[in-house]
Amino acid sequence: MYIADETIDKFIKEDVPYFDLTTTLLSIGQEEGVISFTTREDAVLCGTEEVCRIFVKLGIEPTESKPSGTWICKGETFLSAKGLAESLHTAWRLSMNIIEYSSGIATRTKKLLDAIKSVNPAVELLSTRKLFPGTKELSVKAVLAAGVMPHRLGLSETILVFKQHLNFVGGLEPFLRNYQEIKQRACDKSIIVEIDTLQDAKLLSKAGVDGIQLDKLPPEALKNIVEEIRTINPNVKIIATGGITEDNVKEYAATGVDALSTSSVYFGKPIDISVKIDKAH
Amino acid sequence: MYIADETIDKFIKEDVPYFDLTTTLLSIGQEEGVISFTTREDAVLCGTEEVCRIFVKLGIEPTESKPSGTWICKGETFLSAKGLAESLHTAWRLSMNIIEYSSGIATRTKKLLDAIKSVNPAVELLSTRKLFPGTKELSVKAVLAAGVMPHRLGLSETILVFKQHLNFVGGLEPFLRNYQEIKQRACDKSIIVEIDTLQDAKLLSKAGVDGIQLDKLPPEALKNIVEEIRTINPNVKIIATGGITEDNVKEYAATGVDALSTSSVYFGKPIDISVKIDKAH
Amino acid sequence: MYIADETIDKFIKEDVPYFDLTTTLLSIGQEEGVISFTTREDAVLCGTEEVCRIFVKLGIEPTESKPSGTWICKGETFLSAKGLAESLHTAWRLSMNIIEYSSGIATRTKKLLDAIKSVNPAVELLSTRKLFPGTKELSVKAVLAAGVMPHRLGLSETILVFKQHLNFVGGLEPFLRNYQEIKQRACDKSIIVEIDTLQDAKLLSKAGVDGIQLDKLPPEALKNIVEEIRTINPNVKIIATGGITEDNVKEYAATGVDALSTSSVYFGKPIDISVKIDKAH
C-alpha cells in the first residue's frame, strides 16, 4: 500500500518543524551514529516501510528492516540504520510513533482475528470506518498488515443502509417495496442493511437483500436471529457489529454470522518500542 | 486554536471521497433533514468548532453547538443542525469520529488532571509528543480543551537532553562540564535533562539545570530522588514521565514532583456518541 | 458532492496564477460589471456550484444560478453575477471551462442513458474509471448530475477480477476452485469477473459469482452468452463493457444484460457556452 508523499512529509513536519534544537545546542549534529528499534512486547509489526522512506529523505541509510506484517517477539530488533546524529534525532520519535501506533492496531487486529478463527474459521473479521480522523492511510495499512479486510473505506463505493437513511423513505417497508428497483440500479454492488430486531431481519431475509448488519445485539439474541435468517434465506450474508471487543469476540464468533465488524482495533495502547541511538565506532 | 482548512477538507475526503452512495441510490439527497449529537457518557467535549466548519462547507446550518471544553453529561444533546439529507449523511460519521476521538482525549486528560489536583494542586499535568502521527492539531486541541498544557510540541523550540543525545558527547559528565556555555547559548530557554538514577539527579541538581525529567521510576524511588534534589537545589523543576496512567497517577502526584508528563491521554476508547438524523417536518 | 477547496483553488491558479494582465494594463479593474453564461446548445448543466464558490472567493456576487443536473436549452442563460471587472475577468474562462467540460460529460451521459432506457428500462448505465487523470471529482460529479452511478471509483473498495489478476493464480479454473473461500473473505462485497468467452461465462455462472463483466463482445455474441448465463444462473448480474458508444448503445441495451459500462462519456466535445461581460449601469 502506497502512502502519499505529503503524508510522509507531514509526519516529519508535525514533530520536527525545523530541526532538533537539543542536537544543535550540543553541537553533535555532524557526528555519525546508529539507531536501532527493539520491541518490548510481541507484536505484528507495521510502518517500517514508511519509516525507511523518512530515513532516506533525511539521508539515513537503513541497514536492516523487517516488513509490515512480520510477527516480532519481545526483545527482537527489527529496524536499524546509520546516519548523522542530527538526522537520527530528527527521525527518532516520529519513527517510533508511526511504528508504535500502527503496530498497535495491527496487533489488536491479529489477536481478534486469531480469537475468531479459533472458534470458527468461517467467520471473517472486518474493520469499520471509525478511525482517528487524519490517520486513514496508516490505520488501513495496519489492518491489512494483520491480514484483515476493511469493511468499508468510505461512503462512495459501498452501500450500507442505516436507519438514518430509512427515516427519509418512511422506514423499512417502503424501502423493501422498492428493493428490486434499487438493487437493479446498483447491480454491481452488494446491498447491506443495518437493523437490530428479529422482525426487521425476517423482512430483509424474505426480500433477499445481499447482507444484513445487526447492530449492538447480545450474542444470544444474535444467534437466534441468525438461525431465523438462515432458515428463510441461506444466501444472505450476516454481519454483526457494535460493541465487539477482545472480551466478547469469541461469543460473537460462535453465533453463526459471516463476519464481525469492529472499531475496537483502531484504538488502544501503542506497542512499546525501545529505540537506541549511539555514536558509530 | 485554528486547525488548517486543508486538515478540515482532509477529514471530509478521507471518509467521503465523492458522495454517499447509499443516499444517492435511495434518491433521498434533496430531502430536508435534521441531525443531532447526544453523548452516551459524561465527557469533556471537543471538536464541535471543526464539525461546524464542516457543516458550513456542506451547506448545513448549525442550530446549536456547545464549545470545546464543555463538560457534557450522559444523555445531553450538544450539537444540532439542519440541511439536505445528502449533506447530513456526508457529515455524519466523520463528525462523529472527530468528536468521539478528540473528546476521548480531552476526557482522559481531565480525569488525570482532576486525580492529580485532588492529591496535590501544585502538581501539573503535561502531555507528551507521543501522539498518533497525523492527528497533532486535533490531539493538541483536545488536551488544551481539558485545561492542560502540552509539554513539548516538537523538537525545534524546546530543549530536552536525552541519553540518546548524551551518547554523542560522552555521557552526563562531559555535558555538565560545558553546561554554563550551553545554557548561555540557550539563555531564553529552559534546559531539561532526562535521567533515571539518583546519582545523575544529584549531578544535575548541583549543576543547576532548569529541569530534571525522571523516566520510568516507581513512585517510591521517585519520591526519594525528589527529596534529594530539593535539598541540593530547590529551584530545579522536576518532571516525572514514563508509564504514568490513570491507575498510578495519584501515587505519582504524591511524590512531590512539579509535573507529570504522560502519553496515556492520547489513546484509549473514544467517547460514545449517538447521532440521530431525521426528516425535517 | 463536495469538491475539495484545494481543487477549487487549483482551478483558479491554473488559469490565473496572479492576475489578468490585460485588465490591469487597460486600468479597468475597479469598474463594476456583470457576467452572464448562456448555452449555445441543449445540455445537462454541471459545475455551477463550483463556479459560484469561485465567484465568492473572488468577491463576485452570483445573482442567478441553476443547479447541476438542470436540463438547459439552447439560448438559455443559466448563471449571472456581478462584481469588479478584475474579478470577472479572472473568473471568466476558468468558469467557462469548468462548465463546458463537466456539462459535456453530463450531457453525453444523459444521452446514453436515455438511449438505453428507450430500449430497455431495466438496463443500467455505469461509468468506468477511464477518466482524465486529475479530473476525478469533476468527472464523477458530472456523471451523477446525469443520474448515472459510477461503476467503480477506485481499486480499494470493489472487486473486479481481470485476466491480469487470474494470470497470477493460473487462470480461471484455479480461481473458481477457491471461489467459496474467496467469497467468504469478501462476504460484504460483490465479486465480479471480467471474461470474454462463452466457455468462461458458463464456468462462472455455475460457480455462482455475483457478476460477470463481458469485455468487447459484439452485441450478437453477447446476446447469446447472456441467454446461456440466465439459463444456468438467473442471479448472476451481467455487465457489458468495451467499445460501447452512442453509435451502438441501443444494440447493446437490447442484449439483455443488466448494465452497460462505458468510458465514452468522459471524453468528447465540451458544451458550447457563451459568456458576456459588460459594464454595470
Add this chain to the structure above:
Amino acid sequence: MYIADETIDKFIKEDVPYFDLTTTLLSIGQEEGVISFTTREDAVLCGTEEVCRIFVKLGIEPTESKPSGTWICKGETFLSAKGLAESLHTAWRLSMNIIEYSSGIATRTKKLLDAIKSVNPAVELLSTRKLFPGTKELSVKAVLAAGVMPHRLGLSETILVFKQHLNFVGGLEPFLRNYQEIKQRACDKSIIVEIDTLQDAKLLSKAGVDGIQLDKLPPEALKNIVEEIRTINPNVKIIATGGITEDNVKEYAATGVDALSTSSVYFGKPIDISVKIDKAH
C-alpha cells in the same frame, strides 16, 4: 517539463486510495510480475516519464520506456517494467489513463500540425487555454510533445484584448486612442486584440497592434480580411481562432494567417493502449 510531485501522487491516489482490493483478496500481491504497454493505434506517445515516476514510487523497475514525443505504431510495445503483483495492479490503470489521454492530445495536435504544414509551412499551430480544469500540466506537456507551442498558458503574462475587456473602455476606438500609451506600459509584451469584423481589423492594422486574433470567421471571409490587413500593415501578426478542427484546418491554413489557435486538440478519444500483466518466470 517537470510535473509536480503532488500531481503524480494525486494521479495515484485518485485511482488507488489505499490498495487493490482484488489483488489482496486473491493473495497474489507478493508474486513477481511483468507489465507491458502496447499501442493499438499509431500515436504520438506522451506521459511515459510520469508513469516511470509512478513505477519508481511503487517499487516497480522500468525495463523499457520510450520518451514522450516518440511516434509509435500500432502493435508497438513502448513501455515495460517488472515488480510485485500488488504494485503492478496499483499502477496499471492509472498509467494507462495517463498515457491514453495525454497521447490522445499529442496525436491530435500532431495531426493538425501536419495538415497545416502540408498546406503552408509558414503557418503555426497554437493551442488555447480551453483545457479540462485540473489537467493543465499533462495537457501542456502533450501539446509540447507534438512540437506545438501553447498560445497562452494563463492570464498573467500575455495580453489578449477581448470584446469583454473593450466593453469597459467604451469599445475599440477609445482603446486605440490610448494605444501608444498602453503599448509603452507593456513594451516587453505583444499586444493582441480579438475582433471579428473587417472594419475592426482595418482600425487595428492602422494602429499598428502587434497582433490581431480573428474569431469564428469562415475561411473565405478570413482570407479577405487577411489580405486587407497585410496591405495596411505587413508587420501585424494574424491569428485565426474559433471552430478550427481537423475537418476545416487545411482551409484555414490556406487563408494566409500566421497562426491557427484551437482547443480541439484537448478533447476527443484517448489513444487505445493494451496492457499485459503476467507472472514473471
Add this chain to the structure above:
Amino acid sequence: MYIADETIDKFIKEDVPYFDLTTTLLSIGQEEGVISFTTREDAVLCGTEEVCRIFVKLGIEPTESKPSGTWICKGETFLSAKGLAESLHTAWRLSMNIIEYSSGIATRTKKLLDAIKSVNPAVELLSTRKLFPGTKELSVKAVLAAGVMPHRLGLSETILVFKQHLNFVGGLEPFLRNYQEIKQRACDKSIIVEIDTLQDAKLLSKAGVDGIQLDKLPPEALKNIVEEIRTINPNVKIIATGGITEDNVKEYAATGVDALSTSSVYFGKPIDISVKIDKAH
C-alpha cells in the same frame, strides 16, 4: 489579485502552529479585545486584504481596512478589528509581517517609479523574477499595488534569450540567421535578447528583434548604445537591467531606454508598523 487559500493558511501556521502559549498561560483568551495597525512611516500599503482573510478565519471582525495601493502617512491607522484575545494574539505578528514586508516592496517600487517618471514619463519600470523564493504571490501583489508591471513572472510564457541560451546554438550570429523562423514559431510573443555590447546591439537591431535587454551597462555607455539602436531600428524596445537602484535610477531613466528592469524593489527594510491590542470596553 487572488492569493490561494493554502498560502493564507501557511502564513498562519508558520507563525502559530497551534496556539499562542502565552495567551493560554495567562488565561486571557476569552476576553474581548481590539487591534489596530498604525504606520510609523509613509508607505504604499499592501496586504490588508490578506490580513482581513486571516481575521475572518480566526473569527476576528475587521472594523476598518484601507485597500492595498493606498498611500498611508506616518501616524495613520489603516486597519482595525475586534475579537477574542486568543484570536487577536494569533493574528498579530503574522499580520504585521505580511503588511510590513509587502508594503516595503510596494513603497520601494513606488519610489523608484516616481523617480523615473520625474525624469522621463515615457520610461517604464519593470520588476524582475529575482524575488525571495516562496513569496511570489505576495511580492507580485506588492509590485502591482505600486502601479508597476512585473517584467516576466516565470519562464513559460515569455521569451528572453540569454547568453546561457545562445551558448547552445553557437552564439548570437547563428541565432540571428534563424531569427525569422524562430519569430514565426512565436508569432504571438515578443522576442527579447539580453546582451551587453554595442556590437551585439547593432546586430540585433538590424535583425529586427522585438526587444533588446542591456545588462549591467553604466548609464553613459547605455545611452550611446540606445542612440545607435534607435538610428538603426526605432521599433526595437530597449530595456536596461542589472544594478539599477534608488541611487542611480534617474541616470538610467535619462538614457532613453523604454524600460528599466530591477530586482532592488524586492528586498530591503520592511515598513515599520505599530500594532496596539487592547481590552475592549
Add this chain to the structure above:
Amino acid sequence: MYIADETIDKFIKEDVPYFDLTTTLLSIGQEEGVISFTTREDAVLCGTEEVCRIFVKLGIEPTESKPSGTWICKGETFLSAKGLAESLHTAWRLSMNIIEYSSGIATRTKKLLDAIKSVNPAVELLSTRKLFPGTKELSVKAVLAAGVMPHRLGLSETILVFKQHLNFVGGLEPFLRNYQEIKQRACDKSIIVEIDTLQDAKLLSKAGVDGIQLDKLPPEALKNIVEEIRTINPNVKIIATGGITEDNVKEYAATGVDALSTSSVYFGKPIDISVKIDKAH
C-alpha cells in the same frame, strides 16, 4: 534541517510553471550542458542542499557542492552540475534565487555574530520571528547556517509576555501577583517579559522571572537597567531587542545583556552570484 518536498516543488513551480519557453523555442533542450555557480562576494553559503534536490528532481547530476554554512570567497565556484539544457535552464534562476537570498541572510547573521563576539563573547545573537511570510524554512535554515539560534520560531512553544498581553490582565502588577502560579503551570518553560522602563525591570527582577526583554532602548539607558537588574537578581536573563542593526550592534553588545535579538538579518541585499551555463564538450 529538512525542508518539505512541497516547498521544494513550490520553488520550482513558482518560477517555471511548465517549461522554459525560450529553450523550447530555440530547440536546444536536448543538448548536454554544464552549470556552475560562482560567488561575486564573500559570503556564508546557504541553500545548496535544496538546489541539489531540485537538480535531482530535474535529472541534473551535481558534480560539486559545498554545504550550507561554508564560508565562500569572492570568485569561488561552490556548485557545479551537468544535465540537459532544458533542465539546466529550468533550474538556473530559481537555484540562484534560493542561494542568493538564503546566503544573504546567513552572511548578515554571521557578520552580526562576529561583531558581537568581538566585543563580548558571552553575548548571544538571537533571530526574531519577523521574517518574510512564506520563507520560514529557508530563513531559519540560513540563520542556523551562520551558527545562530532562532529566538522563537512561533507562538506555541515559548512564552513571551508583551504589553499587548498585559493589557488584558490589567498591567504588570496584577501579572506579577499571580507569577508563581503562572510559573508553576509552565514549569518546563522559561517565562520572559518584554518591557521598556527601569521601573518595570526592577519589578520583574524582584519577582524572579526567567528573562526580561528590553525593547527599543538606547544602549546607554539599556546599560543602566542591566546593571540594576544584575544587582537585584543575577539569575535573570536579559535580552535586548528593537532596532539592533549592523550599525549599532557593538554598542548593544557592550551593555552587558545576555543576548541581542534582531530581525535585521532577515532582509537586505541578496548575495551576488554568477551562473554560467555552457554546452558540454
